[in-house]
Each structure stands twice: as C-alpha cells, then as structure tokens.
Amino acid sequence: METFTQPKITGYRQLSEEDAALMNEIKAHGVELGKLVDKLSSLSHLNQRWLDIGTTDLQTGLMALTRAVAKPTSF
Numbered sequence: 001m002e003t004f005t006q007p008k009i010t011g012y013r014q015l016s017e018e019d020a021a022l023m024n025e026i027k028a029h030g031v032e033l034g035k036l037v038d039k040l041s042s043l044s045h046l047n048q049r050w051l052d053i054g055t056t057d058l059q060t061g062l063m064a065l066t067r068a069v070a071k072p073t074s075f
Contacts, residue, residue, distance in 0.1 A: 011074030022069045030062045 006014055013024065037055050040046060 012070060012073045013073075015070065019069050023066055025064060026069070027067045033058050033062070 037051070037058070040051055
C-alpha cells in the first residue's frame, strides 16, 4: 500500500493502515448495496416510499460505521 499523509482535517485524526482498510471495506459494501438499490429502483411495482426509506437507512448505517472507525471529535 502506498504511503499517504493525510492533511490535518479539523475534528479528525490520522487513520492507521488498519483503520483505512476498514473504511475501504465499508465503502466497498456501500458500492454493493448501491447496486442493489439501483436494481430495486428499476422495478416499478415496488413501494417507492419504502425503497426511499431503506435507501436512507442504509446510507445512515454506512455513515455510522465509517464514523465508528474514524472516531471524529466534532459534531
């Protein structure tokens, strides 16, 4: 893996290689979930309201997982 020194971002710490790998794994799962959402979105007989709720909840969950790894100190 190539070495990268992250510029200082207020409220965030420098990630370890292990934490960066975890973040990348979460992001990869997000891509797969996005593909599933796209597939479901193409089906007109599904309830759009629940599809929208599911999409938002998946995005919220992925964001929460990345914050669990990143451990930001700000709101």
